[in-house]
Amino acid sequence: MPTSAADRLACDTVPKLLALNAASYGTHPAYREKEFGIWQSWTWAEAAEEINALALGLMELGLNAGDHVAIIGRNRPYFYWAMLAAQSNGAVPVPIYHDSVAEEMAYVLDHCSARFVFAEDQEQVDKILEVQGRLPGLEQIIYLDGGGLRKYDRGILHDYRELQNQGRARASDLQPKLDAEIAAQNGDTTCVMLYTSGTTGRPKGVVLSSDNIVKTGKATCDFDSLSVGDSVLAYLPMAWVGDFIFSIGQAYYAGFCVACPESADTMQTDLREVGPSYFFAPPRYFEGVLTSVMIRMEDASKFKQRLFKRAMDHAKTVGPKLLDDEDVSFGDKLKYRLNQALVIGPLKNTLGLTNVRVGYTAGEAIGPEIFDFYRALGINLKQLYGQTEASVFITQQPDGQVRADTVGVASPGVELKIADNGEVFYRSPGTFVEYYKNPESTADTKDAEGWVATGDAGFIEEDTGHLRIIDRAKDVGKMADGALFAPKYVENKLKFFPNILETVVFGNGRDRCTAFINIDLTAVGNWAERNNIAYASYQELAGHPDVLATIQAHVEEVNASVAEDPMLSGCQIHRFLVLHKQLDADDGELTRTQKVRRRIIEEKYQVLIDALYDGSAEVYVETEVTYEDGRKGSISATLEIRDAKVQPAKAVAA
């Protein structure tokens, strides 16, 4: 059956897109999964049959429109089908992080009063049964892998494939009802509910409509011209909105193939085997891969090391330009080609990135040198900015306008505005419907006109239209002269230096900024070893004049880069000191997830902050520390305070 672009535009729900894909891309692969050592694949037609059988089975089991169906498992085609099968019945899929503990699951399952739960294996089933007593709404559990479940009470447990067979057996009488249900759905039908991890308080259920997902899928597929020939590796948690958009929203709109890894530990191998053309990873993934490449290069022979260094040095100057379609001399092109054949190509292949045409990273700031490394390899790595409430996309970088320090321009259909306090607001077709059973939070986040507060502060560059995120809005303050104070913005810039592990910048309500700096013992220790600098303790190394000089150079470099921004030039660091101990969660200075606890540090080190602002050249401090076994001790030190060069602020463009 030939289908046209108009047919695709007429599809306003995901199940309708599935039917269309089965008809127009019937023989194209829709899903791949490595199992028993072999890549298994399903075409769109086969996937549609599997989903239909499961949907009939669920109907037979008593699933009603409007019910919530929880899905707990790692990325597997079967669970994406379960989401589609639930949607086909008019029910709402609720994917849950499969590594959450029973307690957390109980909260979500209870909050959405899920009647049906898909669970991957015995481990997940055990967790659900553990809290079953508190979930009066829970009726049926469908498991995929029956290993170890043979002796369990069969009452509410169902085998996934048997359920499909039951559905197939009832096809003749239930099919018309299912088809009618799918046809009756429209853009307002709820597509999915995703729980945000909730750094503050309980997780909130974000309700996304079919319009949110399908329109976002269309807009972003067009943006990067994703099509049926592309493929993606689905390895990030299914409960995360990104995976839902990439593996369902975009995959169903464009009709591209979703590949699932064999297990969490084999992701790197599977990536290499699949070689996706569309790839997303958080910055720490790119960071980790780069580190492992560098470490392995250091173990390589001298010849290979030189080859690698020369190839990379050249690639760094030419690779990004080629990606951005800028002018490159013929000689350089030729040299890059040669490098590509000898060094860069094989390296990309090892990393599984050979075919990547569109790569994205998001979530936190990515170090410019990491970003440049991948761009030098010729990988079109870009940044995007988004959140669950926006169906991911708020801004993204168009091809040819990629920079490490921005998050791109507004995605198609997204409107942006910046509030007086610097907070970023957006309004888009992907904007969520509501927080489930939580009208107060919905009203707090989304106003009557549909503008949603991101909680992040940023500004839009006037000449390029790119959005730059500087900090969480609640951390952004004002300096004494009214200029913007964004500590995290400066801290991130400092932390990109391998020598700097952690830093705290002060300046809220003051006339200038100062900083505490923690050195990275591994990096600085390594440097000390290579330069024959002897030290007996962390404290001694941290206070070494050569170390201080290095850190000072880093600070001044950051100052120069901060000064580039008229709005933020006030955040340059005038004075700094290198702390005599590492900031530690055991001492309450960091959270358990290694985030700085500003207020506590300010109280604890008041004497140091005073010294930074009163002009003294050194300061004596005594600090209580908690050892790993819980005993307390104290260390004392005299810290040198250094002045850093600051740049004059650039004139604000009129």
Place this chain on the structure above:
Amino acid sequence: MSFDHADPFTAADGRAIGGVLMEMKNISLRFGGVKAITDISFDIREGEIRAIIGPNGAGKSSMLNVINGFYHPQEGEIWFRGAKRAPMKPHEIAYQGIARTFQNIALFKGMSTLDNIMTGRLTHMKGGLVSQALWWGKAQAEEVENRAIVEKVIDFLEIQSIRKTPVGRLPYGLQKRVELGRALAAEPKLLLLDEPMAGMNVEEKEDMSRFILDVNDEFGTTIALIEHDMGVVMDIADRVVVMDYGRKIGDGTPDEVRTNQAVIDAYLGVAHD
């Protein structure tokens, strides 16, 4: 019904325990003048987990080696599946459906996990040397068939990520798991495990216990194991034979063995005559 009767029965947890699979009748084993095993009799029922415990030097490994055909007892008979077993070489016994793991891991260190487990399929391969070497005709189909079974084992033991890793590079706990994998690949009727948890930390022991229970539960494989960790033995075994100085001093369910005075004496150290 219980182990007191010879008839098959269903255990409290739903597993089917069959009739006698293997019976040792008055086994004695001597090395020159040293008596390693003296007049020991016990049976192994189909589908059960049978543990052999005892202090160091009690003769446990010797007992396993007798079952396995590595040692030939001077006295006594071994009955397997209702027939008296003639003296055999270990490889002949492997063909009868008995597989084992070793106290000190005995894998091919330079070969990958996959290849090591594949060697467990040896008893199921029929192709000759030449067709195997040329990968011709039946050998090809056979390899595909056997590889499928090996992959099921890899999936079962959750070791997909080390499929291609040379075994010598793996940590100890994983090597033990690969060795279990090789034994499982043989699809044995009787699986012999010689101290499967020696040298493991608590977490690794828990994992291994789970795999042993799952093997028994999912495939109905009969398991005989030697183990030092009392907690593990008492948790997973259906019946326990206790040996001391080459003699059997106790035999029964974990509860029975735990309260047996001779066993308590052997472990707490009472003077022997």
